Structures are given as structure tokens and as C-alpha cells.
Amino acid sequence: MNLKIIIVFAVLVLETINAQQIEWLVYDTTNSSLPDNQIHAIAVDENNIKWIGTAKGLVRIDGSNWEVFNTENSEIPSSAVHSLYADSKGVFVGTDSGLAKYYEGKWMLFDKEKTIFESQLIVDIIKDKENNYWVAGELNLIKIDGGTWEVLTNESAIGNYQSLVVDNNNHIWAGDFNHASFNGILWEYNGVKWNYSKLNDYPDLISSFPYALAVDSNNVVWMGTGGTPGGRLVKIENNNWQTYTSLNSDFPGGGINSILIEDSVKWIGSSKGLVSFNGKEWKVFNRGNSELPDDWVYTLAIDKYGNKWIGTISGGLTVYKENGIVTSNQGPDYSKPSEFQLFQNFPNPFNPRTTIQFGIPTEGKVTIKIFDIMGREVATLVNEHKAPGEYKVEFSAEGGSASGGNSSKLASGIYFYRLQAGDFISSRKLILLK
Numbered sequence: 197m198n199l200k201i202i203i204v205f206a207v208l209v210l211e212t213i214n215a216q217q218i219e220w221l222v223y224d225t226t227n228s229s230l231p232d233n234q235i236h237a238i239a240v241d242e243n244n245i246k247w248i249g250t251a252k253g254l255v256r257i258d259g260s261n262w263e264v265f266n267t268e269n270s271e272i273p274s275s276a277v278h279s280l281y282a283d284s285k286g287v288f289v290g291t292d293s294g295l296a297k298y299y300e301g302k303w304m305l306f307d308k309e310k311t312i313f314e315s316q317l318i319v320d321i322i323k324d325k326e327n328n329y330w331v332a333g334e335l336n337l338i339k340i341d342g343g344t345w346e347v348l349t350n351e352s353a354i355g356n357y358q359s360l361v362v363d364n365n366n367h368i369w370a371g372d373f374n375h376a377s378f379n380g381i382l383w384e385y386n387g388v389k390w391n392y393s394k395l396n397d398y399p400d401l402i403s404s405f406p407y408a409l410a411v412d413s414n415n416v417v418w419m420g421t422g423g424t425p426g427g428r429l430v431k432i433e434n435n436n437w438q439t440y441t442s443l444n445s446d447f448p449g450g451g452i453n454s455i456l457i458e459d460s461v462k463w464i465g466s467s468k469g470l471v472s473f474n475g476k477e478w479k480v481f482n483r484g485n486s487e488l489p490d491d492w493v494y495t496l497a498i499d500k501y502g503n504k505w506i507g508t509i510s511g512g513l514t515v516y517k518e519n520g521i522v523t524s525n526q527g528p529d530y531s532k533p534s535e536f537q538l539f540q541n542f543p544n545p546f547n548p549r550t551t552i553q554f555g556i557p558t559e560g561k562v563t564i565k566i567f568d569i570m571g572r573e574v575a576t577l578v579n580e581h582k583a584p585g586e587y588k589v590e591f592s593a594e595g596g597s598a599s600g601g602n603s604s605k606l607a608s609g610i611y612f613y614r615l616q617a618g619d620f621i622s623s624r625k626l627i628l629l630k
Contacts (some may be wrong), residue, residue, distance in 0.1 A: 218521055218553075218586050220487035224512030227539055229403060230255060231275075235507025236292075238497035241282035246497075249277030253299075254289055260534035271303035272296055281321035281329065288329065290318025295331060320359055325366040332357035337370060348385070361409035361417070369417060371406025380404045382419060382432075393437075400428055400439045410455035410462070418462060422451025427466055429455075429473070446478035447471060451508055456496040456504070463504060465493035468505060481516075487542050487551070488514060490501060509517070518558070533557050533586065538615040538622040541591070545629035548594035552577070555586045560618050564589060567612045574611065593628050600618035 224233050230250060237249035248255040253266035253275045266275040272289060278291030286299030295318050297304040316333035323329050329340040337357060339346040358380075359371035365386075372381040380395035380403075395401040402419060408420035417432040429440040429451045442449030450468030457463075464471040469482030469491045482491045490511025497505045501522035506514040515521055533555035539552045556562060564578040577589045591613070593606035608630045614623040 199271065218588065219516060219518060221515040221521060222487060222489050222512060222539065222542075222553075223399065223514070224540075227537055228420070228513075230512055231266065233508070233510050234522075235494060235509075235513055235514040236276075236278045237280040237282035238495050238505050238513075239282035239287060240497050240499045240505070241287065242284045244500045245282075246499065247280050247282050247287050248505075248507070249280050249495075251276055253277070263454065263514065265298070271305060272298075273305065273351075279318050279321050281323060283323065288321045288331070290321055290331065292317045294318065295321075321356055322360045322362055322368075324362045330360055330362070331369060332360050332370065337490055358406050359409045363412050363417060364413075364415040365409045366549055369411075371409055371419065378403050380406045380421065380423070382406055386480065398437060398439065400425065400441060401430070405451075406430060408452050408455045410457050412460075413458045413461075417426050418455050418457070418465075420452025420455050420464060421469070422453070427451040427468075429462075429464060430436070440473075446480075447473070448480050450491075453492075454496045455492045456498060456506075458502070458579050462568050463496055463498075465496045465506070467492045469493065470496075470504075483543065488516075489542070509549075533584075533614070536615070536617060536620040537614075538624060540624055541626045545627040546593075547628060547630050549578055549590055549592045550626060551588055551590050553588045554615050556582060556617050557584055558618070559583050562615070562617045564613060564615050567592065567614065569610050569612075575607070591626075 223230055228505065232250040232252035234251040235248060236251065239247045239304045241247065246257040248257065253264045254272060254277045256263040256590060273296050274291035274293035276292040276444065277289055281288045282337050286297050289296045289298060294316065295306055295452055305526060316335055318331060320332040321329065331338045331340065334356060337348045339348055343521055356373045356375060357370055358373055361369045363369060368385040370383040373477060374381060380401065380579055382393045384391045395404050395406065403424040404421035405423045406419055407422050410418045412418065419432060420432040421428045421430065426442065427453060431438040440447045441468055448466065448468040448471065450466035452464055452466050454465035455462060460474055462473045464473065469480050470493050472479045481488050485491065488611065490508035492509035493506055495507040496508050499505065502516045503515050503521050506513065534557055536557065537555035539553040541552045543550060560581065562580065565576050566574040568574055577591060606628055608628050609625050611628060612623050613626055614621065
């Protein structure tokens, strides 16, 4: 069936936003060195270097310098990275084929201990208050004290671990799931004894997976679940459990994959977007109301400037901070990109407005123009001299007084926007769908 697109003149609304006010940055395989858009883990080390675990490699981000490690260029046991822990002694890397460590340009492979994990998927890595590392494989929980590896067992020996966290009393909490009874279990280890709670004993948590754990400054444990009943956020304080669902709160209800504590705010990565909760109010960020590229948020981390790093299941990596991403001369300078960048418009398809973000590393004349599918110029969004930085423009196809000289509305169809800055030219496709 032939589709006839009737093209009329475009209208536009121009909004250039100062680089320091940019709240969202999105990195994917089209505009960065990310090897894959599936992000499993994020860690930030003491030097504010970001470590990103993807389905096709480990990425090290130091300012504007990106380095990718995979099985073809390094000794990493697998390119599928599922968990990370970074500190001054290096970064532990959990893959779907065991554990490794990277420090000062060298890889450490745990050959002698490899049989403990039996090429297991490493689901989580933490460090306790006594500087011991805890590593959860699918079947084993390991305590690493210096060069000593100890396999920790509990009364049930289920070992199908989902998550780990250490509380302010140095107790280890482990989320577990028994597939035989289809029952989630939350374990607490005080250094001597394991105590446990069965999630099936709580009506709202029957058949739930304890995917995420976090502890706040008041030593309250927060657990995020997924599974048959949908996502639940659980507050555990002095053995009292309070469950938040989509029925008794403004939590959207998606399965929870990660929880990040920032002062009094809980940031929740769910299958229905990024959620914040300050104890009273809920905010939900998704593709419909923000620049988040994917509603399925899988992992979260925060850097030294308070910027949230968000890993999604298929949309790549996002950086977010309300009122503007913070930069520093000592930290990554997002406002001064190291190369020319033209990002995919958001949303796309759109109706009637969409935002185009671009970055220029050098000062000069910049133009952004819209073209129809026949190559005819529809509108000019930018045509001026600009300093280095990140910018945004909003394009509207609905007409009106802010039309830039054109008052007719655009018809549904395929259009193209082109950035030209000096000798650099880049184009992308945008779709108007009414």
C-alpha cells in the first residue's frame, strides 16, 4: 500500500537551553562508545570514574575518555557484565562466567577459586564495614577476607541469590528465591547466625523475587521486589514491614530492579520508569514525561556531584540531575563535549513537539535545519554563532504565532534534521505521527 504524504510548510518553537541547565543526557550506541544499550550494572569509584557493565563489555568513563573492555581486547572472563563494585583497590567485575578484578591496568582472574563459582552468573558484589567483600553467585555466597575465600551457607542452603546489602551494624542482608516452593526469602547474617523471613508469609509479597536491597542512614532496610504480584517497595524497620504497592500509594507498580539512597530520597529503578520517594511524595519519570529513553530501569548509581547514572534494559545510559547536571574542573565536563554530537530527538515519533539536543566542542557558526522526505528545507531551528557546549532546541509542528515565519501545520510523515558546524555535518530522522 502506497503512503502519500502531503507536505506543507513547517512551524517551529525555538528554545535554546544553557548547557549548565541540562537535566538529562542520554548515551547509547549511536552517540557514544557504549558497546550495547543493555546496561546491567553501574559503579562509581573514589576518583569519580564510572564503570558501566553492559551485555557486550565493561566501559570505563573518565571525564570524556571512554574505554571498553571485552573478551577480544582484555582478559575479562565474559563480555556480559552483570555486577560491579569499585573502590580505591580496583573494580570487581561480575560476569555470567565468574568473577574478575581490574586494577591499575591489570586484570586479576581468580583461577584457584574458579571452581567455587563453577562459571556462575555473579549477581551482586558489596563490601562490609570491615573491608571484606561479599560476592553472590547464583548458587554460592562468598566472603573474601584478604586472600581468604569463605563459602557462607544458611540453614536452607537454597543459594539462588538475587541481591545483597550491608547495614549500619555490619549485618549482611541477602535476597534469595526458592524455585521449588516459589517463595522469596530475606536473610540477615549477624556474623554468627542467619535469620530469615519468608516473603510468602506476607499477603502482598507471595511469589515475589527480592531483586533489590538498600539501607538508609537510619539503618532502615528497603527491599524492592518483582514477580507474580507486581512490584513492591518494602520498608523494614525494627522487624516491622511496611509495603508500598500501586494500590496503597502512588508507586506505579512495576517490578523493582534497583534502589539508590540519596539523603532522605529513595530512587527506585523499576520496569515502569525511574521513581523517587521522599517518604511522603512520589515522582515517576518515564518516556512519556521525561527524556528517559526506556521505561525499564535496571541499575542506578550516583556520582560525587549528585548526578544520577541510570542504566536501562534497552535504551542505554542516562545521566539525570534536577535543576541541571553538575560539572567540575576535576570531574567530567558534560557542558563541553570532546566531539560534535547530534542526539536522537525525544520523543520520537512525536506530536506536536519534540526536543533536539546537540553538542559542539569548538566555537563557531551552527545551523540546524528541518527537511522533508523530498529533501526540501522546512525550517531553520538554529542559525547563529555558538560557544562550545551542550544545547537543546524544541521543534513544534502545530503552527501559531511562534512559527518562525511559517504558519501552516505539518502533516504526518518522515522528516530529517541536520546539524552543520564548520566542516561537521550530521543528520537524523524524526517522525511526526498524529
